[in-house]
Each structure stands twice: as structure tokens, then as C-alpha cells.
Amino acid sequence: MNKRLDFMCVGVQKGATSTLHDILVQHPNLGLPNFKETHFFSDDKKYEKGLQYYFKNNFKKSDATFMGEIDPEYCYLPKTAIRIHKAFPNCKIIFILRNPVDRAYSQYLMTKRIGRETLGFIEAVYSENQRLNNYFSQLHYSYISRGFYTKQITRYYNLFGKENVGVFLFEDIIKNPSKIVKEISQFIGLPDYDYDYEIKSNVASEAKSTIIRDFIFKPNKLKKYVGKILPTKKIKDRIMYKLYNANLKDAKKEPLNIELKSKIYKEFYISEIDKLEALLGRDLSSWKN
Structure with a gap:
């Protein structure tokens, strides 16, 4: 059994990772987990079972020439970066980033849809710090804190080296999936393939x-x-x-009120996006309200 991973897409949640998964899973030489997200490196109970359990229980294509996983929980929780590096120090890391306000609202709608959220969006935002007191809450109610991308990316830069961490944008993969998937494939070393890009992932x-x-x-x-x-x-x-x-x-997806979107951006993300632009060396003015 192949005991290495060539790449790990670690996030972000609601950042088109399902789209990336549903495209890449078509590749005949790529082995991905049977289900998109294993949570192996974020869930203490699963992690304690060891790598043999991880491969045996999650990968059907154990003989694939190329192996990877896509799990957006991995960018948010600090312990996961350390665990991934310990297991696969040479794997490539992928981030797909999304406007943090849009990302937060999309996560809120998802959490509400599965029956785990009873608060209104703005109430949930301002209750976040009081709610994040255990693993379950961190998974489901971390609407704002997941949008502080700079420290998450820096964590992986420090462990894997900046040259081994690829950062892409949600807007780009939605607008031109074939171009971005090709860029991602070149970054991780996956051979080209004639994918079907007409798939629809995570429809409202x-x-x-x-x-x-x-x-x-x-x-x-x-x-x-x-x-x-x-x-x-x-x-x-x-x-x-x-x-x-x-x-x-x-x-039908309920749109986020423009005034509310601007309020959340100004209150939480003005300096964060400036820091992120400096870290990545790219213009993110489209995120600024």
C-alpha cells in the first residue's frame, strides 16, 4: 500500500474544495479518499488510530500512482498542520481562499441547513467567541475566525516552506476551472487529464x-x-x-445584505486582508467593501 501523500488541499471551507475534488477524482491515476473529508488529522480519536488505519479505511485506490486528500478542516485547526507535516513532510499544500465575509455567510447557511444553527447570522457572528469552547463548536460555529487566513497560511509556510504551499482563489476556480485546475496540477505534479468541468458541486x-x-x-x-x-x-x-x-x-440561496456585508468586513477583516495581500504579494481589492 502506498504510504505517502503527494498533496493535501487544506481549505478553505466553502472555498470550492468540493468543486476541486469532483474534478480531480475523475483522474484515473489519482487516489483520493472514498469520502471527500476524512477529518483524520483534525479528529483526535481518528488520529490516535495511526496512519495504517488512515490508509486502510479511507483509500480504495491504494495502488494509485498519485495520492492526495482534500479536507478544508485542516487549515483552521493548528494541530493539523503539525500532524500532516509529521506524516508527510514532502507533500504539497493547497489553499483555495474566498472573500472571508462571503465564506462566513456560506458556512452559516450550511450549518443552518443541516439543523445545527438556530441563531440569525449577525447574532451568530457576535456569539462566536463565547461558543468556540470545544471541537464540535469549532467545526460548526467558526464563521469569522476561519477567515483569518494569514496565520493559517503562515503556519504551513513555516512547516513546509513557502515554495511547497500553493494559494489559489475561489473566484478564479469558479470563473475558469480548467485554467486553475491545470495550475494546481502543475504545482503538485499531477499529469494532465481531460476532465469534465460541467459538474455541479454543493448546489444550494x-x-x-x-x-x-x-x-x-x-x-x-x-x-x-x-x-x-x-x-x-x-x-x-x-x-x-x-x-x-x-x-x-x-x-434558493438567501443573499447577504450589502450593508451587513460591509459592516462585517470593516469590523473584522480590513487589516486582515491588507496583511494577506502583503503575505501573498497579490491584489485582493475585489474583497474590500
Whole structure:
């Protein structure tokens, strides 16, 4: 079994990582995890099981000539960068960045859609610091803090070297996916392939049934019982994944109020975007409201 990763796309959440995954997974010589996000390096319980568990339980194409993972949890939590470097010090790191205000709102809508958010957006933003007191909260309620990209990228620069960290933009991959995927492929050393770029990833949706949604995402006795009678967690996860997708219906995305967007930018991100421009050496004026 191949015990190395050639690249790791570490984020950001709601930054077109699903689009990148759904394109790259078509490559016949590339091995990606069976499910897009393993959370192996961010989840302490999974990480403690070791790399043999990681490869055995997550990769179907264990004989692929090129291996990678795409998991946007990995840029946000500091411990994950250290863990990834310890396991794969020579792998290439990919970031896809998005306007942090748009990213925060998109995460909020996702968290609300799966039934984990009851607060309004602005209330959730101002409650964030009080809520981020455990791993679960960090996963779901980190709307603003995930947008401080400078320290996240610097963390990976310091571990892997700036030359091994590629930074791309959400707007670019949405506008011209073939161009950006080619740039990413060249950066990580993946041979060219004739991809289908017409795929649609993470289309705005909502649950058909809130009962089924809550069964999937909230602790309950029935789910615990089902987990006991199924032979492996992998089978349980696959069933839940299929049930989740079957329970989705198209939804109209509620746009973020322009005044509110400007308020959040001015309050949280003015200096952050200036620092990010200096770090990356590129113009991000389109993010400035």
C-alpha cells in the first residue's frame, strides 16, 4: 500500500474544495479518499488510530500512482498542520481562499441547513467567541475566525516552506476551472487529464424532511442502534451519506445584505486582508467593501 501523500488541499471551507475534488477524482491515476473529508488529522480519536488505519479505511485506490486528500478542516485547526507535516513532510499544500465575509455567510447557511444553527447570522457572528469552547463548536460555529487566513497560511509556510504551499482563489476556480485546475496540477505534479468541468458541486439545497435531517446529524437512540447492527463504521457512513443526499432538494440561496456585508468586513477583516495581500504579494481589492 502506498504510504505517502503527494498533496493535501487544506481549505478553505466553502472555498470550492468540493468543486476541486469532483474534478480531480475523475483522474484515473489519482487516489483520493472514498469520502471527500476524512477529518483524520483534525479528529483526535481518528488520529490516535495511526496512519495504517488512515490508509486502510479511507483509500480504495491504494495502488494509485498519485495520492492526495482534500479536507478544508485542516487549515483552521493548528494541530493539523503539525500532524500532516509529521506524516508527510514532502507533500504539497493547497489553499483555495474566498472573500472571508462571503465564506462566513456560506458556512452559516450550511450549518443552518443541516439543523445545527438556530441563531440569525449577525447574532451568530457576535456569539462566536463565547461558543468556540470545544471541537464540535469549532467545526460548526467558526464563521469569522476561519477567515483569518494569514496565520493559517503562515503556519504551513513555516512547516513546509513557502515554495511547497500553493494559494489559489475561489473566484478564479469558479470563473475558469480548467485554467486553475491545470495550475494546481502543475504545482503538485499531477499529469494532465481531460476532465469534465460541467459538474455541479454543493448546489444550494435544503432538507426535504427535517426529521431525516435530524436523524442524520443529531445524536439519537435509533442511530446508535443502527450503528451497532451494521458490521463496520464505513458501511454506516456510506448509508448516512446516501440518505443525506436523497433527502436534499434545491433551495434558493438567501443573499447577504450589502450593508451587513460591509459592516462585517470593516469590523473584522480590513487589516486582515491588507496583511494577506502583503503575505501573498497579490491584489485582493475585489474583497474590500
